[in-house]
Amino acid sequence: MSYKIAIGTSDGVNVDLKFGAVRAFHVYGVDGTEVALLEVREVPSESPESVDCSVNNDCSGKEGCSGNGGGCGGPSQASAKVDVISDCRCVVCSKIGFSAQKVFEKKAISVFDVECTVEEALSKITGYYAKVDGHISLRRKQDPGTQSEDA
Amino acid sequence: MAKILDKQRYKCALAAMQTVQAIDRALPILHSGPGCAQKLSDGTGSSGYFSPNIFPCTSINEKDVVFGGVKKLNSTIENSLKVIDADLYVVLTGCIPEIVGDDSEEVVTRFEDADKPVVYAPTAGFKGNNYKGHEQVVDAIIDQYLKKSDKKEEGLVNIWADVPYQDLFWLGNLREIEKLISELGLKPNTIFGYNRGIMNIDKIPEAQFNLLVSPWVGLSNVKKLEKKFGTPFLHYKTLPIGATETSKFLREVGKFAGVSEIKVESVIKEHEDYYYYLIARYADLFLENRVINKQFSVVADAQYTLAITKFLVNDLGLLPATQFITDDTPKVYHDAIREEFENLNFGIKAEVLFETDGYKIHNNIKEHDYHGYPLVLGGYYEKELTEELKGNFLNISWPFQDRVVMDTSYAGYSGSIKLIEDIYTVAVSRFN
Structure with missing residues (x-):
């Protein structure tokens, strides 16, 4: 199964950009075992500010917005940015704000907020998805003491 | 599958x-x-x-x-x-x-x-x-955490029993066992409950011996303690409930610890005198009561199934139907535990099933002929079933939904009196 991974990186080597600061996503395509940079997709530049709930005025809560059942649609700026990479399976940045995470959740795009090299992120994510898609156990080391099958 | x-x-x-x-x-x-x-x-x-x-x-x-x-x-x-x-x-x-x-x-x-x-x-x-x-x-x-220690305190006994919070009566039971041990002149040391935290854990290596009161839970722990600190252990399989079992328990512990027989017997006599006084007062209720059931089933973990079966048969004279052990006992312990169930007074042998599936347990209870109304002591899952069969039900094992217990105990002499009270309360409230 082939899919895309969007990474927020300034130099293509380290995952070092916060979601709000990303101007262009490095979009990698994964097909089987092949991983390749497909394009550097630019974000349409109508939303220069970082995605911050407190800045936007159509959101009532400031920081305690921990899930109002119906779902915070997120400020419209976040939605626009998310739409740019809505065809990707997951997004990797050094930090992703809560409202943006909610928007991704609605689109079933996984969010990874890590700080590491692009290579490490790609290898770990592709390894994980390969196992999940191939119904292989995620167990890294075999423990002889356990008594049941994969959880 | x-x-x-x-x-x-x-x-x-x-x-x-x-x-x-x-x-x-x-x-x-x-x-x-x-x-x-x-x-x-x-x-x-x-x-x-x-x-x-x-x-x-x-x-x-x-x-x-x-x-x-x-x-x-x-x-x-x-x-x-x-x-x-x-x-x-x-x-x-x-x-x-x-x-x-x-x-x-x-x-x-x-x-x-x-x-x-x-x-x-x-x-x-x-x-x-x-x-x-x-x-x-x-x-x-x-x-x-524990470190080796050369110091050994004479008479100090580590007591291992019960699984806290999984058993509603854990606090009371531990205290009751401690009380009985200290009456023998020994010094009990437990690590669970009020005021017994890290300072008691620190004392574990200094004990004279470890006392395990449980069919199987904790056996690997005391074996490990023996290996690491050289402390011997006594494995007493049954939680003592009632005079028959508690007196046996005191005699065995006393013998293992080297307490004089005279002392052990005097402790036992004092308790038994009072215990049988209470029983004798209610002799009419026990003997004339037509609503107490003839056969009983216990659905609980190994500890309670064994302890209550022995108590009801040896002390109260009821007959065991099938007993169920629901704690997924490891197979290595099955035979030893089964043997205990065949070791009852009057040559009575109780059949025990190691079964974790509630559906199978309930079917077994429904199909068994209890020669009257069944007495079921088990978890809250058994309440509805027992009501269907018009039996008497007492909630003594997990899950607990209709009881609040803080530090009551079912162990020892006084705990068994409480158990008798609870069972007969259910029996006499039947026709009210």
């Missing part, structure tokens, strides 16, 4: 946090997904010091599965040490970190030199139920 387990009577191994919270001022730190401590909110109380709802937990998610949750665990432990005041920190791992292979043990060893002790137990849910988890936590404390 996938099996479905109906109405299980235990929780996953991570529920060993119950064992940790039974130790005064000990704190479990969980390395698991969010919400795992929710299973502790079931009405058997909590530690009174720290609520299960706020146990420090790494609450791992997909990101930690892909990239490893070790960093999060490290910071959780570090910050718990800073923010929470406890005497012992026990790191427990849940299913997910164990599956993806997080090296939690390595993280915990980084805290070897911290101000407070930090130990680690691998209690992934799929490894077993919380009876196993209980043993694992005790093992972790023995392996990682």
